[in-house]
Amino acid sequence: MTDVDSTPALAVADLVKTFGGIRAVDGTTFSVPAGSITGLIGPNGAGKSTLFDLVTGVLTPDSGEIRLRGEDVVGRAPHEVAAAGVGRTFQTPKTFAGMSVADNLAFAATNQTGESALNALFRGKTVADEERAVAERVAETLDFLDLSHLADEYARGLSGGQRKLLELGRVLMLDPSLLMLDEPAAGVNPALTEKLLERVRALNDEGRTVLFVEHDIDLVMRECDHVVVMHNGATLATGTPEEIRANDRVVDAYLGGG
Numbered sequence: 568m569t570d571v572d573s574t575p576a577l578a579v580a581d582l583v584k585t586f587g588g589i590r591a592v593d594g595t596t597f598s599v600p601a602g603s604i605t606g607l608i609g610p611n612g613a614g615k616s617t618l619f620d621l622v623t624g625v626l627t628p629d630s631g632e633i634r635l636r637g638e639d640v641v642g643r644a645p646h647e648v649a650a651a652g653v654g655r656t657f658q659t660p661k662t663f664a665g666m667s668v669a670d671n672l673a674f675a676a677t678n679q680t681g682e683s684a685l686n687a688l689f690r691g692k693t694v695a696d697e698e699r700a701v702a703e704r705v706a707e708t709l710d711f712l713d714l715s716h717l718a719d720e721y722a723r724g725l726s727g728g729q730r731k732l733l734e735l736g737r738v739l740m741l742d743p744s745l746l747m748l749d750e751p752a753a754g755v756n757p758a759l760t761e762k763l764l765e766r767v768r769a770l771n772d773e774g775r776t777v778l779f780v781e782h783d784i785d786l787v788m789r790e791c792d793h794v795v796v797m798h799n800g801a802t803l804a805t806g807t808p809e810e811i812r813a814n815d816r817v818v819d820a821y822l823g824g825g
């Protein structure tokens with residue numbers, strides 16, 4: 568066992584973010600083990616979305632630590648966090664309705680996260696090389712997500728579930744080592760949810776760490792090997808699904824209500 572293996576993919580410590588008088592994130596501390604599928608759960612308003620914004624550099628914490636594979640990333644801009652290997656999807660996919668599915672993916676590689684991410688991916692390549700590399704990656708990503716037959720369709724023509732797959736494809740263009748998925752199954756029909764989860768498992772099998780926010784507790788308990796429970800901006804509990812189910816504080820504060 569090397570140190571690298573035991574360094575968490577993500578570790579936050581004593582993280583605080585206030586909006587006026589509201590302590591949206593109030594001292595939360597937890598880690599996401601490298602190589603895990605970790606579920607982040609908690610009631611509405613627990614601070615999960617704010618936490619995602621803090622980790623991805625959209626918001627800056629008032630205090631506390633955020634480490635990616637041990638490296639402090641507080642104060643980094645979103646494109647720098649993306650270049651450091653963090654890919655994030657949104658509850659409402661950030662796809663471009665008037666662009667084709669393939670162009671949505673190509674755009675994600677070339678424009679979305681700014682120069683630094685691009686440079687990291689294409690260092691030392693000419694423009695023609697770069698275009699070829701992007702086209703290859705688009706094709707690979709379409710194939711992986713089973714969207715090749717829709718490559719030339721406008722994104723606006725996709726179903727909600729297909730748009731979630733495209734959203735996942737958008738973040739895969741930059742080859743992230745940590746995937747942060749915000750309610751990937753919300754509003755997706757059961758068949759496409761299963762397909763999406765199967766792709767997430769495949770990405771995890773490749774060695775990518777997954778952290779996802781999800782309100783469907785059964786899905787979290789089934790899919791995750793590690794669970795973090797947030798409540799009122801703090802960490803209420805962390806552990807395996809079995810440990811979380813058996814935790815009286817979690818049951819009282821969250822699961823108990825039915």
Ligand SMILES: Nc1ncnc2c1ncn2[C@@H]1O[C@H](COP(=O)(O)OP(=O)(O)OP(=O)(O)O)[C@@H](O)[C@H]1O
Pocket residue numbers: 586589590591592609610611612613614615616617618
């Ligand atoms: N930009 C903001 N300005 C003011 N208050 C905010 C802002 N963002 C979040 N909050 C508040 O911070 C708290 C945490 O919100 P957050 O959206 O992070 O929770 P959540 O766990 O993601 O909830 P949900 O499950 O409903 O998405 C809430 O009380 C929310 O109203």
